[in-house]
Structure formats: C-alpha cells, structure tokens
Amino acid sequence: MTTGAPAGSATSAGPATNSPGTAGERRPRTLPKQAVPGAPLLEVDDLRTYFALGSDTVRAVDGVSFRLDAGEALGIAGESGCGKTTTALSLVRLLPGNARIVGGAVRLYGIDLAAKSDTAIRRYRWREISIVFQGAMNALNPVTRVRDQVAEPIVERLGVGRRAANRRAGDLLELVGIPRARGSAYPHELSGGMRQRAMIAMALACDPAIVIGDEPTTALDVMVQAQILDLLERLRERLGLSLILITHDLSVIAETCDRVLIMYAGRVAEEGPVGEVFTRPRHPYTQKLLAAFPNIRADRRALDVIPGSPPDLRTPPPGCRFAPRCPAAMAVCSEVVPPDVRFADRVRVACHLYPEGSSGEPVPVAATP
Amino acid sequence: MTATPPVTVPTTPPATDELIRLEGLEVHFPVRRALVDLLPGRRRGVVRAVDGIDLAIRRGEVLALVGESGSGKTTTGRVVVKLTAPTGGRVIFEGRDVTTLRDREALRDYRRRVQVIFQDPYETLNPKQSIGDFVAEPLDVNRLATSRSDRRERVLAALDAAGLRPAEDFARRYPHELSGGQRQRVVIAGALVMDPELVVADEPVSMLDVSIRTELLRLMLDLRAARGLTYLFITHDLALAWVLADRIAVMYLGRIMEIGPAERVIGDPHNPYTRALVSVSPTTTPPTPGERATRTILVGETPDAAHIPSGCRFHPRCPLAFERCRSDEPPLFDVGHGQQAACWLAEGGRALPVVAAASGDARDA
Numbered sequence: 001m002t003t004g005a006p007a008g009s010a011t012s013a014g015p016a017t018n019s020p021g022t023a024g025e026r027r028p029r030t031l032p033k034q035a036v037p038g039a040p041l042l043e044v045d046d047l048r049t050y051f052a053l054g055s056d057t058v059r060a061v062d063g064v065s066f067r068l069d070a071g072e073a074l075g076i077a078g079e080s081g082c083g084k085t086t087t088a089l090s091l092v093r094l095l096p097g098n099a100r101i102v103g104g105a106v107r108l109y110g111i112d113l114a115a116k117s118d119t120a121i122r123r124y125r126w127r128e129i130s131i132v133f134q135g136a137m138n139a140l141n142p143v144t145r146v147r148d149q150v151a152e153p154i155v156e157r158l159g160v161g162r163r164a165a166n167r168r169a170g171d172l173l174e175l176v177g178i179p180r181a182r183g184s185a186y187p188h189e190l191s192g193g194m195r196q197r198a199m200i201a202m203a204l205a206c207d208p209a210i211v212i213g214d215e216p217t218t219a220l221d222v223m224v225q226a227q228i229l230d231l232l233e234r235l236r237e238r239l240g241l242s243l244i245l246i247t248h249d250l251s252v253i254a255e256t257c258d259r260v261l262i263m264y265a266g267r268v269a270e271e272g273p274v275g276e277v278f279t280r281p282r283h284p285y286t287q288k289l290l291a292a293f294p295n296i297r298a299d300r301r302a303l304d305v306i307p308g309s310p311p312d313l314r315t316p317p318p319g320c321r322f323a324p325r326c327p328a329a330m331a332v333c334s335e336v337v338p339p340d341v342r343f344a345d346r347v348r349v350a351c352h353l354y355p356e357g358s359s360g361e362p363v364p365v366a367a368t369p
Numbered sequence: 370m371t372a373t374p375p376v377t378v379p380t381t382p383p384a385t386d387e388l389i390r391l392e393g394l395e396v397h398f399p400v401r402r403a404l405v406d407l408l409p410g411r412r413r414g415v416v417r418a419v420d421g422i423d424l425a426i427r428r429g430e431v432l433a434l435v436g437e438s439g440s441g442k443t444t445t446g447r448v449v450v451k452l453t454a455p456t457g458g459r460v461i462f463e464g465r466d467v468t469t470l471r472d473r474e475a476l477r478d479y480r481r482r483v484q485v486i487f488q489d490p491y492e493t494l495n496p497k498q499s500i501g502d503f504v505a506e507p508l509d510v511n512r513l514a515t516s517r518s519d520r521r522e523r524v525l526a527a528l529d530a531a532g533l534r535p536a537e538d539f540a541r542r543y544p545h546e547l548s549g550g551q552r553q554r555v556v557i558a559g560a561l562v563m564d565p566e567l568v569v570a571d572e573p574v575s576m577l578d579v580s581i582r583t584e585l586l587r588l589m590l591d592l593r594a595a596r597g598l599t600y601l602f603i604t605h606d607l608a609l610a611w612v613l614a615d616r617i618a619v620m621y622l623g624r625i626m627e628i629g630p631a632e633r634v635i636g637d638p639h640n641p642y643t644r645a646l647v648s649v650s651p652t653t654t655p656p657t658p659g660e661r662a663t664r665t666i667l668v669g670e671t672p673d674a675a676h677i678p679s680g681c682r683f684h685p686r687c688p689l690a691f692e693r694c695r696s697d698e699p700p701l702f703d704v705g706h707g708q709q710a711a712c713w714l715a716e717g718g719r720a721l722p723v724v725a726a727a728s729g730d731a732r733d734a
Contacts, residue, residue: 226649251651294608306580
C-alpha cells in the first residue's frame with residue numbers, strides 16, 4: 001500500500017492468525033449441556049412476536065418457520081416492516097420493551113430459547129448467537145478503544161483474563177482485516193468499512209455458532225460493501241460459520257447466501273435455495289420484488305413497481321396478506337390463508353397459485369403498467 | 370518525469386441545446402489543524418473536494434454523477450444549486466456565466482429554475498408543518514404567488530404532479546401521517562412548485578425500499594417526459610444510474626474518471642475504476658464461481674481528499690497502474706461513441722487490457 005488509505009482489506013485475512021488457540025481456527029464446538037443429540041442447529045417453528053401499541057396489537061411476526069443448518073447462510077429479505085428484523089431479534093430476545101414472543105419455538109440444538117427466562121437466555125447471546133448491527137457508528141462505544149470493545153465479551157462471557165482477551169481481540173481484528181495496531185483506535189478514527197469490520201470482529205469474539213447480520217452493508221459504499229461481503233464469505237469458509245443475513249437488498253443475499261426467506265407482512269411468502277428462488281420465483285411478491293430491483297445486467301427500462309403499500313399489521317387482511325396488492329389474486333386469496341407447500345426443488349411457497357399436488361411450475365405475473 | 374500540462378478535450382460536442390456547463394470547476398476547502406498552521410510560510414492543508422471537472426448537460430437529459438463517498442459528487446451538486454461557492458472554474462447556465470451572481474434578481478431567477486431534492490425526507494420535512502405549507506414555502510420565500518388562490522393552485526398542481534392524489538387531502542396532512550415514499554414525493558412536489566428546468570437529485574431514493582424506489586424513479590422519468598425536466602442525478606449506486614440516466618459520469622477523488630452514454634460506460638468501461646465498480650455492482654442473480662473470479666474488489670478505501678496521490682489519483686489502487694500513472698495525471702481521452710476516459714490506457718481510444726485474475730492483481734497492488 002502506497003497511499004494514506006487505511007491498510008488492510010478483505011483479502012488480508014491471511015496467515016497472520018495461526019498461533020495456537022487464537023481466532024481463525026475451526027474448532028470442534030462444545031455444545032450447551034441441554035443440547036438434544038442430533039437436533040438441527042436452529043429450528044424456528046411458528047414464531048409469533050407481537051408489539052403492543054397503545055391498545056392495539058401489531059402482529060409483526062405472525063407464524064414464521066425456518067431452519068438453519070450448520071455452516072449454512074440464510075438470507076431473510078423483505079421490505080421495511082415485514083418483520084425480518086423482529087424475527088432475528090426474537091431469536092436472542094433483544095426485543096424492544098413493548099414486544100413479546102407470544103407463540104412458537106426457537107430451538108437451538110433442540111433447546112427452546114423462546115421458553116427460557118430473560119436471565120437464562122443471556123447465556124446464549126454472544127456465545128451461541130451474536131448480531132452485527134447496521135450503522136456501526138451507533139453500535140460501537142465512542143469512548144472505548146476498538147480492541148477493548150472486542151475483548152469485552154471475551155472477558156465477560158467466557159471469563160477469560162484481560163490479557164488473553166486482548167490478545168484474542170487483536171487476532172480477531174487481524175482476521176477481519178484490521179491491522180493489530182489499529183486496535184488502539186477509537187471508533188471515530190476508523191472509516192465506515194473499518195468500523196463494520198470491527199463489529200464483525202466483536203460478533204466473532206465468543207466463537208458463536210450463529211452470526212446474525214442485520215443490514216450489515218447497507219450504509220456502505222459499493223466497493224466497501226464488496227469488501228465486507230467478501231470477508232463474510234471467507235470467514236464462513238474458514239470458521240464454518242452459520243450466518244443469518246437480514247437485508248432489504250436482494251443482491252446481498254444473492255451474493256452471500258445459500259438459502260433465502262422472503263417475508264411479507266409478518267409471514268414467509270417463499271423460502272428455498274437462492275439459485276431456485278432468484279431464478280424461478282414462484283410467489284407473485286417474490287417475482288415483483290425481483291423485477292423491481294435495478295440491475296445493470298438487465299434491460300434498464302424494464303423495472304417493475306409493486307403498487308400499493310404493505311398492510312397495517314394491527315388489522316392485517318384475512319387470507320393472504322399480499323392479496324390486496326397481488327396482480328394474480330383470486331377470490332380464495334382474500335379469504336383463506338395459503339398453506340405452505342414444498343416442491344421437489346426444495347422451495348416452499350405460501351400462495352394459492354401453487355396448491356398441494358400442483359406441478360409448482362412458476363406462474364408469471366403481469367408487470368405493473 | 371514532470372507533470373505534463375493537462376490536455377483539453379471538449380467534454381461534449383458543442384450542443385445548442387446545452388442547459389448547463391461546468392468548466393474547470395474546483396472546490397478546495399482549507400484545512401486548519403492548529404494555530405501554528407497560520408504562521409507564514411507554513412504549507413496549509415487543502416481538501417480538494419472537486420478538483421477540476423468539465424461537464425455539460427443538455428436540456429431534457431438525465432446525467433448521473435456516480436461515485437463513492439469522498440468522490441466530490443455531492444459537492445459538485447451543491448455548486449450547481451449554489452449552496453457551495455466554487456474556488457475555481459465557471460458555471461455556465463444557458464450560455465450565461467452564473468458562477469457569481471451579484472444581481473439579486475438574477476440569483477432569484479436562477480434559484481427558481483434550478484431545484485434540488487435531497488436524500489433524507491425525514492430531515493427535509495418539518496414535523497410541525499403541513500404538507501401544503503411545506504410545498505408553498507419556496508413560493509412564499511420568493512413571493513412568487515400572485516394571490517392566495519394562485520398559491521393554493523400551484524401547491525395542489527405540484528402535489529398532483531408528484532402523484533400525491535387527491536392533492537387537497539395531502540395538502541392538509543403532516544409528515545408523520547405519510548409513508549417514506551410519500552414523504553419523498555412531497556420533497557419532489559416542493560421542487561416542482563417552482564416549475565424548475567434543472568433538478569439536482571442527490572441520492573433521492575437511496576433510503577427507500579425497492580418497490581417505492583422504482584415508483585419514484587418512474588415518477589422522475591414521467592416528469593421529464595411531461596415537463597421536459599433536466600436532471601443531475603447524484604448517486605453511489607451504479608444500478609440506479611443505469612436505470613435512469615442517459616449519460617453517466619464516474620467521479621473519483623474530485624475528478625471525472627469516465628463519462629459517456631450509460632450503455633457505453635457500463636457495457637464497455639475504459640477506465641479501470643469504472644470497470645471495478647461495474648464488476649462489483651450487485652445483482653440478484655447468484656454469481657457463478659467464474660463471475661466471482663473476474664471481479665475486481667479494490668483494496669482499501671478512497672484516500673482522503675487532503676492527500677491526493679500524484680499522477681493519476683487512482684493509481685495506488687489501480688490493478689493496471691504502470692510507471693507513467695504515478696507521475697502524470699491523464700486527461701479525458703476520447704474513446705468514441707461520445708465516451709471519454711481519464712486513463713493512460715485509453716489514450717488513442719484503446720480498450721482496456723483483459724485481466725485474467727483481476728482480483729488477484731488488485732490484491733498485490
């Protein structure tokens with residue numbers, strides 16, 4: 001590097017961290033004592049998280065189910081207010097005061113986290129599931145050196161001594177492409193991309209089984225976003241991380257995830273392997289969402305719009321919640337909630353166009369004039 | 370090697386329908402670090418936010434100014450709408466030099482004809498002001514309405530044109546009663562009420578969900594068709610520029626690296642920086658391993674504009690840089706089809722060499 005530009009990059013996560021017991025090694029996991037042998041890594045079953053708003057109830061997450069296997073990356077996509085962030089925060093119960101999980105289960109290694117007390121669940125945050133929030137400037141403490149912030153959960157959660165924790169924090173910073181010496185910087189002395197890297201280092205501090213990224217690249221420049229996504233990809237390979245990426249940006253999911261969950265108004269519209277869902281979308285909402293995404297490798301004037309706006313989740317429409325905006329809506333759609341149907345290509349879709357036993361051939365919906 | 374004097378190449382063919390032209394535009398901000406910097410003889414730091422750009426926009430054209438943070442794109446937009454004074458160069462509007470408008474009337478006229486839409490409708494709107502009053506504000510400030518009914522009519526027409534219908538209903542509402550997309554439409558109505566010719570739109574849709582975003586992009590294109598509006602569209606997102614713009618100018622550290630028709634700049638970039646941006650521009654098609662390998666993920670971030678590298682300012686991050694790039698700054702070379710690239714490799718209209726493992730090269734740079 002010959003410039004004054006910040007050194008380090010997505011590509012510098014090289015051989016710097018090979019001392020024994022440091023970050024950057026794939027180690028056999030020690031499962032929590034209560035783990036059910038053979039249970040999947042994470043299974044979310046009919047999760048319902050509601051918000052109290054005055055005398056109203058906002059059904060932000062209303063029957064969401066999915067599964068995450070070890071080493072897998074799952075993307076959760078949808079527009080603002082679809083419940084994607086609430087779903088993620090429900091997993092570790094980092095919800096606002098007026099939100100409550102009212103039903104369903106969140107099983108990590110078969111242990112139901114939704115049934116744990118607020119104190120008991122703390123054992124699982126950071127150590128089993130950690131979160132990288134968007135806007136690293138707000139999530140980092142402005143008056144604490146970056147290295148100390150990364151070391152903090154190691155001391156607090158793993159009971160490691162300060163010195164060893166600092167050493168590991170330095171290793172983690174190098175792993176994410178921040179030179180060890182920069183660990184003494186305060187957050188404001190780092191660029192946006194570097195701060196986001198520091199957030200990722202923090203999320204990795206306790207060697208969690210699952211890392212959740214909530215819009216991890218949203219405020220970043222394209223090139224820096226590419227660097228961060230490249231970093232996540234490398235970390236996955238190297239550490240065998242399991243990732244959940246929450247974003248409104250479908251391209252981020254196309255880039256980094258194995259599977260995608262498309263949410264609409266608190267429910268799952270479609271879920272399946274990224275290659276299938278993004279190239280042969282079935283649900284009209286998925287089709288519209290993809291057609292509305294500007295793409296430099298597609299016809300520039302073909303951009304579609306989704307008319308109308310999402311429903312008020314205090315009084316969600318009966319039947320399919322997308323029906324009022326759906327160009328393919330039928331009479332049944334506004335009366336009956338469409339059941340989940342899974343097809344041979346492992347895609348699950350909740351839409352009356354694809355009933356149980358149908359071929360599952362995608363039905364293209366009309367573009368909005 | 371000493372720096373060669375910059376070669377002047379006309380940015381666009383002289384067009385009679387040209388609306389605005391920037392000539393050698395510079396915005397340099399002094400940096401004051403400490404009291405001792407005030408001592409005579411001490412070299413004072415300068416942030417060269419915009420460092421000599423030439424740009425012309427034709428009437429009815431959408432020109433996208435694309436760049437990352439620190440590229441100077443926003444500062445350029447601010448100069449056009451007269452929120453920032455340039456430290457060098459000229460701004461020519463309809464053939465008249467408007468760089469410094471001393472005449473109040475002329476300034477008022479310019480401010481009416483050139484409007485700006487900012488990124489964040491949450492900050493632009495006042496929560497205690499009704500939508501109608503917000504849209505009427507520029508009319509009130511400039512005393513443009515001839516009567517109360519004229520004021521009302523203009524406001525309703527602007528709301529209607531921005532797609533906020535029924536306009537009477539929206540005029541009475543307050544910002545918190547609107548969705549994000551509707552708020553951005555209000556901001557657009559606030560610009561339209563002045564009946565402008567040039568609209569500078571700085572990341573107008575970046576914060577919004579895709580579905581709302583495309584609605585607004587369509588609205589902007591419809592308004593151009595209906596009113597013959599000209600846009601200077603400022604964005605960090607190449608894909609948005611692709612959807613909206615006739616021409617794209619790519620900025621890096623205060624300079625234009627490449628400019629030309631959108632299809633050319635995206636389809637056949639002649640500057641390595643543009644090519645890198647295009648290669649990482651995200652799409653919803655999952656990449657194949659082959660596609661991943663042809664990507665150029667540049668190392669590091671845009672250097673600080675107070676320490677611009679010598680020669681070509683992109684050379685420290687450029688996977689194709691060679692000796693000359695370190696010492697001489699390339700001018701914009703004509704590469705045909707109305708496209709120009711500031712790169713020594715584009716001299717004489719040559720195409721960029723194909724790099725097999727571009728990302729590998731970038732890493733070693």
